[in-house]
Amino acid sequence: MPAPNAGLIARKPDIVAALAAVLPADAIISDADETRAYECDALTAYRCAPLAVVLPRTTEEVAAAMRVCHDLGVPVIPRGAGTSLAGGALPTADSVVIGTMRLSAFLEIDTANRFIRVQSGITNLSVSAELEPEGFFYAPDPSSQLACTIAGNIGMNSGGAHCLKYGVTTNNLLGVRMVLANGEIVELGGAAFGGQGLDMLGLICGSEGQLGIVTEATLRILPRPQGARPMLIGFDSAETAGECVTRIIRSGVLPVAIEYMDDVCLRAVEDFAKAGYPDCPAMLIVEVEGSEAEITDQIERIRLIADDLHPVEFRSSRNEAESLAIWKGRKSAFGAMGRLGDYLCLDGTVPVSQLSFTLRRIGELSKEHGLKIANVFHAGDGNMHPLILFDANTPGDLERAEACGNDILRLCVDVGGCLTGEHGVGIEKRDLMGSQYGADDMAIQMEIKDAFDPQWLLNPAKVFPLETSRPHRDRAAAGH
Amino acid sequence: MPAPNAGLIARKPDIVAALAAVLPADAIISDADETRAYECDALTAYRCAPLAVVLPRTTEEVAAAMRVCHDLGVPVIPRGAGTSLAGGALPTADSVVIGTMRLSAFLEIDTANRFIRVQSGITNLSVSAELEPEGFFYAPDPSSQLACTIAGNIGMNSGGAHCLKYGVTTNNLLGVRMVLANGEIVELGGAAFGGQGLDMLGLICGSEGQLGIVTEATLRILPRPQGARPMLIGFDSAETAGECVTRIIRSGVLPVAIEYMDDVCLRAVEDFAKAGYPDCPAMLIVEVEGSEAEITDQIERIRLIADDLHPVEFRSSRNEAESLAIWKGRKSAFGAMGRLGDYLCLDGTVPVSQLSFTLRRIGELSKEHGLKIANVFHAGDGNMHPLILFDANTPGDLERAEACGNDILRLCVDVGGCLTGEHGVGIEKRDLMGSQYGADDMAIQMEIKDAFDPQWLLNPAKVFPLETSRPHRDRAAAGH
Numbered sequence: 001m002p003a004p005n006a007g008l009i010a011r012k013p014d015i016v017a018a019l020a021a022v023l024p025a026d027a028i029i030s031d032a033d034e035t036r037a038y039e040c041d042a043l044t045a046y047r048c049a050p051l052a053v054v055l056p057r058t059t060e061e062v063a064a065a066m067r068v069c070h071d072l073g074v075p076v077i078p079r080g081a082g083t084s085l086a087g088g089a090l091p092t093a094d095s096v097v098i099g100t101m102r103l104s105a106f107l108e109i110d111t112a113n114r115f116i117r118v119q120s121g122i123t124n125l126s127v128s129a130e131l132e133p134e135g136f137f138y139a140p141d142p143s144s145q146l147a148c149t150i151a152g153n154i155g156m157n158s159g160g161a162h163c164l165k166y167g168v169t170t171n172n173l174l175g176v177r178m179v180l181a182n183g184e185i186v187e188l189g190g191a192a193f194g195g196q197g198l199d200m201l202g203l204i205c206g207s208e209g210q211l212g213i214v215t216e217a218t219l220r221i222l223p224r225p226q227g228a229r230p231m232l233i234g235f236d237s238a239e240t241a242g243e244c245v246t247r248i249i250r251s252g253v254l255p256v257a258i259e260y261m262d263d264v265c266l267r268a269v270e271d272f273a274k275a276g277y278p279d280c281p282a283m284l285i286v287e288v289e290g291s292e293a294e295i296t297d298q299i300e301r302i303r304l305i306a307d308d309l310h311p312v313e314f315r316s317s318r319n320e321a322e323s324l325a326i327w328k329g330r331k332s333a334f335g336a337m338g339r340l341g342d343y344l345c346l347d348g349t350v351p352v353s354q355l356s357f358t359l360r361r362i363g364e365l366s367k368e369h370g371l372k373i374a375n376v377f378h379a380g381d382g383n384m385h386p387l388i389l390f391d392a393n394t395p396g397d398l399e400r401a402e403a404c405g406n407d408i409l410r411l412c413v414d415v416g417g418c419l420t421g422e423h424g425v426g427i428e429k430r431d432l433m434g435s436q437y438g439a440d441d442m443a444i445q446m447e448i449k450d451a452f453d454p455q456w457l458l459n460p461a462k463v464f465p466l467e468t469s470r471p472h473r474d475r476a477a478a479g480h
Numbered sequence: 481m482p483a484p485n486a487g488l489i490a491r492k493p494d495i496v497a498a499l500a501a502v503l504p505a506d507a508i509i510s511d512a513d514e515t516r517a518y519e520c521d522a523l524t525a526y527r528c529a530p531l532a533v534v535l536p537r538t539t540e541e542v543a544a545a546m547r548v549c550h551d552l553g554v555p556v557i558p559r560g561a562g563t564s565l566a567g568g569a570l571p572t573a574d575s576v577v578i579g580t581m582r583l584s585a586f587l588e589i590d591t592a593n594r595f596i597r598v599q600s601g602i603t604n605l606s607v608s609a610e611l612e613p614e615g616f617f618y619a620p621d622p623s624s625q626l627a628c629t630i631a632g633n634i635g636m637n638s639g640g641a642h643c644l645k646y647g648v649t650t651n652n653l654l655g656v657r658m659v660l661a662n663g664e665i666v667e668l669g670g671a672a673f674g675g676q677g678l679d680m681l682g683l684i685c686g687s688e689g690q691l692g693i694v695t696e697a698t699l700r701i702l703p704r705p706q707g708a709r710p711m712l713i714g715f716d717s718a719e720t721a722g723e724c725v726t727r728i729i730r731s732g733v734l735p736v737a738i739e740y741m742d743d744v745c746l747r748a749v750e751d752f753a754k755a756g757y758p759d760c761p762a763m764l765i766v767e768v769e770g771s772e773a774e775i776t777d778q779i780e781r782i783r784l785i786a787d788d789l790h791p792v793e794f795r796s797s798r799n800e801a802e803s804l805a806i807w808k809g810r811k812s813a814f815g816a817m818g819r820l821g822d823y824l825c826l827d828g829t830v831p832v833s834q835l836s837f838t839l840r841r842i843g844e845l846s847k848e849h850g851l852k853i854a855n856v857f858h859a860g861d862g863n864m865h866p867l868i869l870f871d872a873n874t875p876g877d878l879e880r881a882e883a884c885g886n887d888i889l890r891l892c893v894d895v896g897g898c899l900t901g902e903h904g905v906g907i908e909k910r911d912l913m914g915s916q917y918g919a920d921d922m923a924i925q926m927e928i929k930d931a932f933d934p935q936w937l938l939n940p941a942k943v944f945p946l947e948t949s950r951p952h953r954d955r956a957a958a959g960h
Contacts, residue, residue, distance in 0.1 A: 112730050112833035135732075157679070170679065171651070184920045193861040194829035194898035195686065196905045196916060197943055198925045199637070199650065202682020206675065223732025250592050252615075252703025293773040349674035353592035381673040418674035425676045436676060440664045444932070445678045451927035463677055 004093035022064040029053040041082040041089040050091035059215040067183030078209035080152025083144040086426030100151040115191045120151035136221040139166035157206030159422035164380035165256045170205040177216035181453040209459035211452040228289035230326045234280040234313035241282035242355035245379045258380030259285040265374040272336035275329025278313045333376045343387040347423035348412030369404035383421035484573035502544040509533040521562040521569040530571035539695040547663030558689035560632025563624040566906030580631040595671045600631035616701040619646035637686030639902035644860035645736045650685040657696035661933040689939035691932040708769035710806045714760040714793035721762035722835035725859045738860030739765040745854040752816035755809025758793045813856045823867040827903035828892035849884040863901035
């Protein structure tokens with residue numbers, strides 16, 4: 001990491017006073033004991049308390065805080081609920097964290113035009129909860145949906161188990177209100193179909209706090225399907241399970257979700273959640289939805305595809321209780337794995353046709369590095385989440401796990417996939433960006449960053465490799 | 481329009497020689513008689529022949545041409561098939577047109593991972609034709625699909641009748657290879673799910689040739705549905721037809737297409753194509769697809785919604801011949817309207833819940849301006865295409881039609897819609913951008929343009945209002 005700016009740290013009282021001059025007193029946290037609560041996100045291996053934390057309640061308060069930081073040259077760390085697994089909300093010692101958690105108002109529900117407008121600090125799950133009486137829902141459903149905010153979902157372009165059919169955040173985001181680095185407030189996109197001029201909404205989605213802070217979001221909402229039903233399909237090898245996913249996708253059936261769990265994970269989950277999962281090397285949960293006729297039709301088509309591959313188990317849920325049990329196991333997977341010890345949760349993607357090969361190769365890498373790896377992930381869109389088990393108390397074990405993780409992510413890129421499906425780059429994958437992008441590709445990305453954040457104050461030391469971004473940051477530090 | 485650069489025009493021989501030094505002889509057109517073929521696109525009211533036209537066959541030839549223009553400071557007009565209705569490919573007298581029509585190779589079909597990779601000069605319809613033997617198709621289907629290119633589709637973020645269910649170009653574009661203003665070649669996005677760093681693909685899609693020239697595209701492909709069936713629903717008023725669309729969308733049924741035609745259009749089409757359309761004030765074509773069970777289920781749900789509104793006719797296609805006849809009428813609508821005289825084809829969007837109000841208000845504007853207006857459009861996503869009939873031989877009639885068109889587009893914005901659904905801004909709507917965007921919104925768009933095209937050479941005098949963009953262009957002309 002670049003050294004923090006000692007001059008800024010020394011000027012902490014001035015910075016806090018400048019913030020206090022434009023914000024309510026209870027919106028600022030500067031006591032060292034209290035700022036420590038913001039020293040990390042869910043990538044807890046990295047920690048650093050910020051100078052101060054600001055928790056605004058309105059777009060205008062965010063703008064006021066951003067202007068102060070801009071004028072004083074203070075780095076800003078945008079933060080949702082702090083659930084990032086990639087260190088996306090890790091502070092630097094010379095920075096001010098601007099958290100969105102108090103931006104928690106519902107602003108507008110319009111079912112006729114199928115959108116909801118919310119302040120960005122609303123949690124993901126509460127959006128669908130708010131819509132339930134209307135018979136609608138919001139599709140992206142990250143595992144952390146009870147805690148994570150829409151602001152964080154937009155920053156990381158979050159997905160979830162049910163995104164195979166409905167897409168990830170970028171496919172469900174219609175517009176944002178956003179504060180730029182200099183405190184200007186802009187509106188991008190909107191509820192209506194169409195647009196004009198440059199479409200910057202996609203650029204904002206997944207930009208990991210590099211371009212501004214989203215304070216309001218207009219989200220596409222969908223009518224709840226009439227029904228949904230999951231199936232369990234167990235296989236005697238990872239390769240066959242992977243092949244089944246490829247064949248389902250290719251066939252044209254479009255399930256809502258295809259989730260994959262391997263034996264390590266299945267056993268951990270079974271001990272923990274008693275979901276009634278079979279004991280086999282690889283299992284898929286495939287969920288279909290629609291009217292009863294559509295559900296029956298889709299289950300039959302999937303059964304035919306699976307049968308060709310001789311599953312060791314094929315079970316489709318017969319009632320609501322069975323459906324809940326099937327999903328309860330999957331949703332508790334990360335908690336269950338936590339009971340086995342420490343783990344690194346990776347997030348890479350591969351073409352669906354490469355699932356079998358990639359799973360086999362991950363098995364080999366597990367042996368090469370001498371580390372146990374569990375696989376539980378969104379197989380339908382090739383979004384893998386290998387969990388590398390390690391012991392945080394054994395010196396050098398984290399580093400070995402990270403090295404193994406880097407090998408796996410490079411493997412993803414080598415077979416035609418990406419470094420991240422939904423967790424983002426953060427600090428975790430910053431230095432792997434060069435494995436995916438050439439110099440020209442990186443340069444144009446950094447010029448976009450220059451345009452939005454000429455001082456390079458927003459979420460420093462993330463996303464862009466430090467060496468690659470040095471000329472831009474130096475130019476920014478020199479005032480262009 | 482800004483005055484063309486007389487210095488460049490005088491240097492035409494040097495410019496052509498510089499191009500000839502890096503390109504095959506048959507890739508350059510500089511004879512004044514031949515360049516005239518490129519003096520306009522489908523907005524034929526505006527014409528201006530360029531200095532020269534370049535028709536490259538490879539990305540590298542595009543890059544070579546771009547480098548020459550960049551080094552000599554020559555404006556570049558990217559051109560697909562020239563079907564833009566907004567003047568998106570209109571040349572300036574001091575410019576070089578770079579056409580993509582010879583970039584016509586299919587590069588890769590991968591049904592397992594559901595993508596096709598093509599050179600960008602491929603026509604839209606030929607992509608689906610190429611995929612037909614595999615049982616797949618490419619969803620966006622603009623009316624001009626026989627002629628228009630994928631490059632143009634990406635430039636304008638084109639839609640089409642069947643985009644209600646599958647989205648427009650931006651929802652079906654996975655990656656591009658693209659040449660920047662300085663001749664650099666970059667790759668953005670790709671076939672795999674996920675990504676890292678800034679997602680610039682959405683920014684490129686719909687950027688109307690302001691940011692670069694796309695030479696290759698990776699497109700999402702979909703398995704052909706088992707079947708599809710259209711319905712005709714006639715109503716005794718525009719308002720009721722609009723209300724029917726709102727209720728269908730709100731109900732959760734998702735047809736592939738909901739098309740609207742009013743009486744002016746119905747009569748013109750009936751004279752021309754004998755599609756068997758009813759004689760009523762407003763008609764919808766609603767198409768559903770899927771398995772036979774799904775089709776039946778959806779038709780029944782739509783019939784119930786329509787029945788509540790007392791349609792004057794409800795007819796669902798009984799066989800392939802009837803289905804073709806229904807679509808033949810709709811697809812010939814623009815040709816049929818052409819037989820009634822000259823028309824301006826508008827392209828604005830409104831929230832679906834505002835369809836009834838907007839149709840009524842357009843009727844009033846028709847009376848106020850004393851101009852007949854026909855309505856035929858993609859109602860399901862609120863993408864309106866009012867056709868304003870006028871007589872090009874009557875002095876002042878075009879101007880009256882344009883004034884009426886501006887009123888209608890402002891109406892779209894006022895009710896919460898957008899200036900364009902799929903035709904783009906081009907020169908047609910350039911000066912209306914201020915009705916949708918504030919100064920800060922426009923500024924950040926122009927900074928993106930600065931980053932991609934520091935000299936402001938690409939597709940000049942379009943998209944951005946001339947007054948608003950003057951400081952950026954002046955700075956560009958002064959070499960920053």
